[in-house]
Amino acid sequence: MSDAFTTDGAPTGGAASLVGNKGGRPRTFLVVVDESEEMGAALLYASARARATGGVVALLKVVEPPEFAHFAAIGERMADENREAAEQTLQRFAAETVKMSGRPPVLYLREGQPEDEVRDLLETDGDISVLVLATGTGAEGPGPLVSALTGKAAGRIRVPVTIVPGNLTEDEILRLA
Incomplete structure (x- = not known):
């Protein structure tokens, strides 16, 4: 399951009409949102x-399916709660992104395993x-994503992957960017 929207309600396809790199399309930098300390460096x-x-x-937030639930209603409720928490997390990081980049991000919310969902999004969204x-x-x-996406799967990714050292200071990251 996948949802894509911008924080201002514009359809995600609108990003392709913005002024940017060659071909009139802006570069789109995908960041996977999680609770890791290093995610802030990537963002x-x-x-x-x-x-x-x-x-x-x-911004991509992946909600992993709930662990085994004895009753379907409990599993559905857990999934709903996880999705609601993921939406709140995305909105929090979207607000930070606007402050840092000057424009609202495109938001993706998917359910599944993070490595699989990142690969699928990269294969299906030509704007990234x-x-x-x-x-x-x-x-x-x-980290698991860096390991998974730069190992054997690296040849299946159609876009460049930038890996930011997680131990850099904010000033060091800004100088490199």
Whole structure:
């Protein structure tokens, strides 16, 4: 299941008519919204690049299906609650994106596994120009999305992937963007 909309209610197809890079389309920088610490680095970088290039940020929030529920009604209620929380999270980060990039982002809300939904969105949405991820800073490694999308699956992604080191300061990210 997928929904796409902008924070100002405009249809997502409207992004292609904005002034931007070659062909009259702006660059669209996709950021995957999650609760990780490093996501902020990816959002800041994408927002700064969008502002500098006349582009737009797209935010993707993936709601993972609820774990096994003994009763269908409980599973449906859990899914509804998860979706509502995801919508609130998207709106919170959309407000931050407007402040940083100067324009409302395109918002995507999908249900499934994050790696699968990112790949599917990149395959089906021709407006997305760059996927922006940030690395984790802990001993666990770069993070599940970075690992999944830069490993064996890298050859199936049709857009460049920018990986922002998660340990950079805000000033360092802004200098790089």
